[in-house]
Amino acid sequence: MAYIAFRSLDFRYGTHGPFIIRGFELELRRGEFFVLVGPSGCGKTTVLNILAGFEAPSGGEVLVDGESVRGPKRDRIVIFQEPDSLYPWLTALENVEFPLRVLGTGRAERRERAAAALNLVGLHGHEGKHPSQLSGGMKQRVQIARALVLDAPILLMDEPFGAVDAQTRIILQDELAQIAARTQRTILFITHDILEAIFLADRIGVMTAGPEATLKKIVDVELRRPRTRGSPEFGELYEHVHQILSEEVRRTLRREDSLL
């Protein structure tokens, strides 16, 4: 049985709005790294938010381990694109401690586990800094550490490296691939960067252009890990995904043109 299952998922705002998501079906296996790509505005984030429990579906349902999603829960932690989900009044260490504080973990254990998580994302020595004193890439690492500290089996990453500069992004991708391999989480990752998708994913799902967006095709990425971005197989796969995706992007553009 699938670990996470989206069953004929519909979503729209209100009861009369146009469907943003229509009949979305997807099954994720335990421990896999699934990357969702699609034209911008197609509803990728909505799919993720429904799995996170932030939005309720208008139709269909999402199952995690056979149980229907009814709201946010600590087995599914989100890493947001904007670093504004970090608490600016807390230090990096205190931010990572935050989920444990909510849980009621004792102070000493909290400190120790948070420090270890920061260490894992390469932020040793920055524990006492506040988010305003950290670079964009470092803030995203704090977010990742904050998700890892809870040992949540599912990580939901919504373009986490979208606002980071290109050089830092590559380093963060390398680190995330290592962390994912080491910690065996089930990861749903959203991006519009095909290279990023191929580098990280076990499978890539391409969404159709919205509205009434749904899953168009799933591409298996059977490259050996650790992956190198320059290999010929990598390039072939890029062409393949690019072709599927660009059809949808063109459809989006055509629709926008006809609206003008």
Next chain:
Amino acid sequence: MTVATRPGALRFLGYAASVVVVLGTWEYLSRRAIIPLLFPSPLSTLRIGLKLAGSGQLEADLWASLRRILAGFVLGSVVGVVLGVSMGASRWIRWLIEPYTNFLRFLPALAWIPAVMMWLGTGERAKIALLAYTTVFVVALNTMAGVGRVPRNQMRAARSFGAGRLQVFFLVTIPATVSYMLTGMRLAMGNCFMTVVAAELVASDSGLGYLIFSSRQWMQTELAFVGIVVLGCLGVIADAAFQITSGWFLWRYAPSGRSTR
């Protein structure tokens, strides 16, 4: 270091030059052109002020006003924060209270002086109540706005960590709103300085407002100017003190944070 301090030093120089020129012109004019009885010169004001300070009268008036301001400001801030947080957190509380806050915030404390005097007499309680009144609405409305502007992802993150409503409230909403509370309090501090004069003009036998008002009886215009200058300086000092202390203790709650890089 010298480069960093230069703009500050230049600004101070500008302030000083401007004050010297204005006071000098005034001194010159009050000796030459206008009636000193109506426009006392800066020097004679200073002389009267020193005399008043020497007798201990100025100090007594200053403390009387400052005590009232502090008491009313603290009381009003506490009530305002509680009110604002409740209104921000619950739609129902907001709907029940909003008619009054919207109505009362346009009514200056001045309008309440007769009524408050009848209810609470002419003593300290009445003045503190007026000062608290002038503080409450500014603080409450700013706090309420802050509660409504907590970044959505901060709330969502906390909820996904399993935080219940109370935990989200105390661990996220309150700390995220502190900077709005402080903004409201700083504005309210200004209101307090205006209101204290009004309250002391009407019903008091002490304080800087009383000093300013009583000068008329003896045609001692200098006294009024002494009161005005001291009150103005006190306001500037109070504002700076408020900013510095809140900066020390609460910088981590400031909206953009402080960067040491």
